[in-house]
Amino acid sequence: MLIGNYQESYRADEALLRTPAVRGWMAALGVLALVFPFVAGDYLLYLANLMGVLCIAALGLNILTGFTGQISLGHAAFMGVGGFGAAYLASRLSAPFWLAVPAGGVMACLAGVVVGVPSLRIKGLYLAIATLAAQVIAEWVFVNWTSATGGIRGLNVPPARLFGLSLDTDFRIYFLVQAVAAAHVWLAANLFRTRWGRAFIAVRDRDIAAELIGVPLFRTKILSFMVSSFYAGMAGGLWAFFVKVVTPENFPLSLSIQLLAMVIVGGLGSIKGTLFGTVFMTLVPEALKLGVEALRGVWPDAQAYLFPMRDVVFGALIVAFLVFEPHGLAEMWNRTKRFFALWPFEK
Amino acid sequence: MGEGPVAAGDDRAILAVERLSLSFGGLAALASVDLRVRAGSITGIIGPNGAGKTSLLNCISGFYRPDHGRVLLDGEDVTRLPADRRAALGIARTFQNVSLFEGMTVLDNVKLGAHARLRSGAVSSMLRLPWAVREELRLREEVEREVFDFLEMEHLRRRTVGSLSYGLQKRVDLARALAMRPRLLLLDEPVAGMNEEETEDMARFILDVQEERGITVVLIEHDMGVVMDLCQRVVALSFGEKIAEGTPDQIQRDPEVVRAYLGEAA
Amino acid sequence: MDLFLQLLASGVVTGGIYALVAVGFVVVYKSTGVINFATGELMMLGAFFAYTAMTAARAPFAVALLLAVAAAAGLGALVERVVLRPLLGQRAISVIMVTIGLSSVFKGIAQMIWSGEYRSFPPIFPRAPLLLGPVVLPSRQAWPFAIALLAILLVGLGFRFTRTGTAMRATADDQQAAFAMGIDIRRVFSLSWSLAAATAAIAGVVVGTIGGISPQLGAIGLRMFPVVILGGLDSIPGALVGGVAIGILENLAGGYLDPLLPGGGVKEVVPFAALVAILMIRPYGLFGTREVERL
Numbered sequence: 017m018l019i020g021n022y023q024e025s026y027r028a029d030e031a032l033l034r035t036p037a038v039r040g041w042m043a044a045l046g047v048l049a050l051v052f053p054f055v056a057g058d059y060l061l062y063l064a065n066l067m068g069v070l071c072i073a074a075l076g077l078n079i080l081t082g083f084t085g086q087i088s089l090g091h092a093a094f095m096g097v098g099g100f101g102a103a104y105l106a107s108r109l110s111a112p113f114w115l116a117v118p119a120g121g122v123m124a125c126l127a128g129v130v131v132g133v134p135s136l137r138i139k140g141l142y143l144a145i146a147t148l149a150a151q152v153i154a155e156w157v158f159v160n161w162t163s164a165t166g167g168i169r170g171l172n173v174p175p176a177r178l179f180g181l182s183l184d185t186d187f188r189i190y191f192l193v194q195a196v197a198a199a200h201v202w203l204a205a206n207l208f209r210t211r212w213g214r215a216f217i218a219v220r221d222r223d224i225a226a227e228l229i230g231v232p233l234f235r236t237k238i239l240s241f242m243v244s245s246f247y248a249g250m251a252g253g254l255w256a257f258f259v260k261v262v263t264p265e266n267f268p269l270s271l272s273i274q275l276l277a278m279v280i281v282g283g284l285g286s287i288k289g290t291l292f293g294t295v296f297m298t299l300v301p302e303a304l305k306l307g308v309e310a311l312r313g314v315w316p317d318a319q320a321y322l323f324p325m326r327d328v329v330f331g332a333l334i335v336a337f338l339v340f341e342p343h344g345l346a347e348m349w350n351r352t353k354r355f356f357a358l359w360p361f362e363k
Numbered sequence: 364m365g366e367g368p369v370a371a372g373d374d375r376a377i378l379a380v381e382r383l384s385l386s387f388g389g390l391a392a393l394a395s396v397d398l399r400v401r402a403g404s405i406t407g408i409i410g411p412n413g414a415g416k417t418s419l420l421n422c423i424s425g426f427y428r429p430d431h432g433r434v435l436l437d438g439e440d441v442t443r444l445p446a447d448r449r450a451a452l453g454i455a456r457t458f459q460n461v462s463l464f465e466g467m468t469v470l471d472n473v474k475l476g477a478h479a480r481l482r483s484g485a486v487s488s489m490l491r492l493p494w495a496v497r498e499e500l501r502l503r504e505e506v507e508r509e510v511f512d513f514l515e516m517e518h519l520r521r522r523t524v525g526s527l528s529y530g531l532q533k534r535v536d537l538a539r540a541l542a543m544r545p546r547l548l549l550l551d552e553p554v555a556g557m558n559e560e561e562t563e564d565m566a567r568f569i570l571d572v573q574e575e576r577g578i579t580v581v582l583i584e585h586d587m588g589v590v591m592d593l594c595q596r597v598v599a600l601s602f603g604e605k606i607a608e609g610t611p612d613q614i615q616r617d618p619e620v621v622r623a624y625l626g627e628a629a
Numbered sequence: 630m631d632l633f634l635q636l637l638a639s640g641v642v643t644g645g646i647y648a649l650v651a652v653g654f655v656v657v658y659k660s661t662g663v664i665n666f667a668t669g670e671l672m673m674l675g676a677f678f679a680y681t682a683m684t685a686a687r688a689p690f691a692v693a694l695l696l697a698v699a700a701a702a703g704l705g706a707l708v709e710r711v712v713l714r715p716l717l718g719q720r721a722i723s724v725i726m727v728t729i730g731l732s733s734v735f736k737g738i739a740q741m742i743w744s745g746e747y748r749s750f751p752p753i754f755p756r757a758p759l760l761l762g763p764v765v766l767p768s769r770q771a772w773p774f775a776i777a778l779l780a781i782l783l784v785g786l787g788f789r790f791t792r793t794g795t796a797m798r799a800t801a802d803d804q805q806a807a808f809a810m811g812i813d814i815r816r817v818f819s820l821s822w823s824l825a826a827a828t829a830a831i832a833g834v835v836v837g838t839i840g841g842i843s844p845q846l847g848a849i850g851l852r853m854f855p856v857v858i859l860g861g862l863d864s865i866p867g868a869l870v871g872g873v874a875i876g877i878l879e880n881l882a883g884g885y886l887d888p889l890l891p892g893g894g895v896k897e898v899v900p901f902a903a904l905v906a907i908l909m910i911r912p913y914g915l916f917g918t919r920e921v922e923r924l
Contacts, residue, residue: 026500026503026504026507027500029503030499030500030503081722087721087722087725134905134908134909137908137909137912138908138912140721141664141721141725141862142858142908142912144664144721144722144725145664145854145858145904145908146904146905146908148851148854148901149854149855149901149902149904149905149908150905152851152897152898152901153898153901153902153905156894156897156898159894160890160894203489203490204489206488206489206490206491207485207488207489209499210483210488210489210495210499211474211477211478211481211483211488211498211499212483212484212485212488213488214467214471214474214475214478215475215478217464217466217467217471218464218467218475218478220466221464221465221466221467222462222463222464224426224462225458225462225464226464226475227425227445227446227447227450228424228425228426228446228447228450228456229450229455229475229476229478229479229539229540229543230447230450230451230476230478230479230480230543231447231475231478231479232445232447233447239485243485269851273729273733276726276729277726277730280722280723280726284722285466321741323740324736324737324738324739324740324741324745324844325737325741326737327733327734327736327737327740328733328734328737328738328741329737330730330733330737331729331730331731331732331733331734331735331736331737332730332734333730334726334727334729334730334733335712335727335730335731335734338716338719338723338726338727338730339712339715339716339727342719342723
C-alpha cells in the first residue's frame with residue numbers, strides 16, 4: 017500500500033521501481049553487494065556464489081510452477097542439460113564461458129519444449145508425474161551418454177576467462193555470478209508486467225477463462241517451460257564454471273525437490289519470495305552445521321547426526337510452512353511491511 | 364474502436380447459429396437452435412434454469428463443441444475454431460461466476476483482455492526492447508481511456524480482485540471483455556446478485572457499449588426488467604429448444620414462454 | 630526360453646509387491662485425492678518396526694509383522710490428523726510437497742534411530758525353493774510374494790464385505806453424497822491413511838526380507854508412479870494389473886537390455902519411459918476414470 021505516491025505519467029506508473037524509497041533501498045542493496053566480497057571470507061563467498069546460482073534456477077522453477085501453475089519435479093534435469101552442455105562446449109570445443117553458458121541455456125530451453133509437449137494433453141498431477149519421469153530418464157541419460165557427458169566421471173571445466181583474467185577463485189567469479197543473477201531477476205520482473213507474464217498467471221488462475229479471453233493455452237504453457245528451463249540451463253552452466261567439474265551426481269531428484277522447497281518456502285508466484293527462499297534454505301543447513309559444531313563440547317556424537325538432522329529439518333520446514341504459512345516468506349515480509357506502514361496506528 | 368457506431372437499420376447478421384445441437388450423455392442441452400443476431404443490436408436470451416442458455420453461449424464462444432450445427436461470425440464459419448482463435452476474431456464474454464484472475468490486480472486483469480491483439484514476444488518484453496516497451500505503454504493508455512474511464516473504475520486499478528465487492532468484480536469482468544475490442548460481446552447474467560444501484564449502473568454501461576461503440580451484445584438474464592429495458596430482440600429457450608423469438612413485448616405475451624416459466628397451470 | 634520364463638516369474642513376484650504398495654497408494658488417492666510421496670518411507674518404517682520387534686523384543690515373525698502393521702496404521706492416522714487435515718482443499722502442489730517433506734522427516738528420523746547401515750532380518754522362511762517347471766523361485770522370493778498376495782486379498786475382501794470398507798468406497802466415489810448419507814468423512818480419511826501405511830508396512834517388510842533394510846529402502850517408492858499411472862490412479866484392480874505388468878516389464882528389460890548397455894540401470898529407467906508413453910496415449914491408464922472440466 018503506497019501512501020502519498022503521485023505519478024505524473026503512465027510511463028512513470030509502469031516503472032519497476034516507482035518510489036524514491038524503493039529506488040534508495042535498491043541502490044543500498046547494490047552497494048552492499050559490491051562491498052561484500054572485500055570483507056567476507058572465502059567460505060561466505062562460496063555460499064554467496066552458491067546462492068546466486070541456485071537463485072537463478074529457483075526463479076526459473078517459480079516461473080513455471082509458481083506463476084504458471086505447472087508443477088515440475090524435474091527442474092534439476094534442466095540444470096543438468098545446461099551444465100553438461102556448457103561443460104561440453106567449454107572442455108571439448110574450447111568455447112569461452114560467455115558462449116558456453118548461454119548455449120547451455122538454449123539447450124535446456126529445447127529440452128523444456130520436449131518436456132512441455134505433454135502439457136497439450138495432460139495437466140495438473142499427471143503433468144507433475146511426467147516431469148518426474150523426465151527427471152529419472154534424464155539422470156539415466158547423463159550417466160549413460162558417455163560420449164557427451166563423460167559418464168559417471170563427468171566433465172572437467174576450464175575456468176572462465178574474462179579480459180584475460182582467469183575466474184578461478186570464489187572472489188573473482190562472485191561478480192560474474194551475482195551480475196548474471198541480478199540480470200535474471202530483472203528479466204523475470206519485466207516478464208510479469210507485460211503481455212506473456214500476465215498470460216502465465218492467467219493460465220495458472222483460470223485456464224479455461226483465459227482461453228476464452230484469447231490466451232492460447234498450449235503455446236503459453238510451452239513458453240513457460242522454455243523460459244523456466246532456460247533459467248535452469250543458465251544456472252547449470254554457471255554452476256559448471258563455478259565448481260569446474262560436472263558429474264551426473266550433481267543433478268539428482270533431491271535437487272529438484274530442494275529447489276521446489278526454496279520456491280515454496282519463499283513464496284510461490286513471488287520473485288522476492290524466491291530470493292528469500294533461496295537464501296533461507298541455503299543458510300539453514302549452514303546454521304545447523306554451526307550449531308552441531310558448537311555442541312561438540314557437550315555432545316561429541318552430534319556430528320554423526322548432522323546429515324539425518326538436515327533431512328529432518330528440511331522436511332519439517334516444508335511441512336511447517338505449508339501448514340502455517342502457505343504463502344511463504346514473501347507473505348510474512350508483506351505482512352510486516354503493512355504493519356509498519358501505519359505503525360504506531362493499527363489497521 | 365471495433366466497428367464504429369452502426370445504424371439501427373443495418374441488416375447484417377454479425378452472429379448466426381444454425382441448427383445447433385449439443386447433448387451430454389443422453390441429455391440434450393441444445394436441440395437444433397437457430398439464431399440470427401443483427402450487428403449493433405442487443406439481444407436477450409431468457410429461459411428457466413437448465414434451458415441451455417449458458418450452453419449456447421459456450422458453443423458460440425468455443426468452450427463446447429456442438430454435436431451438430433454451425434456458428435458463423437459475420438458469415439465466417441468458426442465452429443471448428445478453438446476458443447482463443449475466436450477471441451482473437453472478436454468474440455468476448457463475461458462469466459456467470461466472474462472468473463477473474465485472483466493473482467493479478469484489476470489493471471492486469473483488464474490488460475490481459477488485450478492479449479490476442481498484442482504483438483510483443485516474451486523475449487522482447489523481458490529485454491525491454493523499444494517496440495515492446497512502446498506497445499505496453501500504448502496498451503496502458505488505451506485501457507485507461509477506453510475502459511477505466513468509460514466504466515468509472517480508475518480508483519480500482521491496483522486493487523487485488525479478491526478484495527472487491529461482487530458488483531465491482533462483475534464490472535472488472537466486463538472491463539476485461541471490453542479490452543478485447545470485440546465485435547460481439549456475450550454477457551452471462553451480467554446483473555445477477557446485484558442490488559438496484561449496481562444493476563442500474565451495469566445496464567447503463569451495457570447501453571453505452573452498444574450505442575457508443577457499436578458492439579453487438581447478446582446477454583443471458585433472469586432479471587426481466589433489464590431484459591425488457593435493454594433488449595431489442597429476445598429469444599426464449601426451454602429444454603434446449605428455442606420456443607419463441609421477438610420483441611420484448613411479444614415475448615412477454617407469448618403463451619409458450621409463460622408456460623415454460625410457470626408450468627401448465629398458467 | 631528358460632531365461633524368459635525365469636524373468637517372467639521374477640517379474641510376477643516383484644509385481645505382486647508393487648501391487649501391494651500401489652493398493653495403499655490408490656486407496657489414499659481415491660478417498661482423499663492426495664498423491665502420497667511418502668509411500669516409500671512408510672514402507673521403510675514398517676520394515677524397521679518389524680525388525681525392531683524381532684530383534685529387541687524377540688517376537689516371532691508373524692507377531693512382528695502384526696506389530697509393524699499396527700504401528701504403521703497408528704502413524705498413518707497421526708500423519709493424517711496433524712499434517713494432512715489442515716491442508717484439506719489446498720492446491721495440489723502444497724499437498725504433494727507436504728508428503729515430500731514428510732518423507733524427508735521419516736528418512737532422517739529413521740537414520741538417527743537406526744543409523745544408515747544395512748540390516749537383515751533373521752532367517753524367517755524355510756529354505757526350499759519353489760519349483761515350477763523350468764522356473765526356480767528362491768524361497769525368499771516366493772514366500773514374500775505369498776504374503777503380499779494374502780494381504781491384497783484381505784484388503785480386497787475388506788473393501789467388499791465390511792461396512793467400513795463400503796463406507797470408504799462410497800467416500801471415494803462421491804464425498805458429498807457419502808457425507809449426506811451420514812458417513813463420517815474424517816474417519817474415512819483417517820482410515821485411508823492408516824490402511825495405506827499398513828499396506829506399505831507389509832510391503833516394506835516383504836522388500837526387507839528380500840534385500841535387507843536401510844533408510845534408503847524408501848527409494849523404491851518412486852516405482853509406484855509407473856504402476857499407478859498404468860493401472861489408473863484411482864483403480865484398485867488397476868493397481869494389481871499395473872503392478873504385475875511393471876514388474877514383468879522391469880525384469881524383461883533388465884534381463885535382455887542390461888547386458889547391451891554399458892552403464893546399466895535399464896531396469897530403473899524403462900518403467901519411466903513406459904510411463905511417459907502411457908501419459909501420451911492414455912493418461913488415465915487402463916482402468917482410471919476420466920476427469921471432466923466444468924466452467
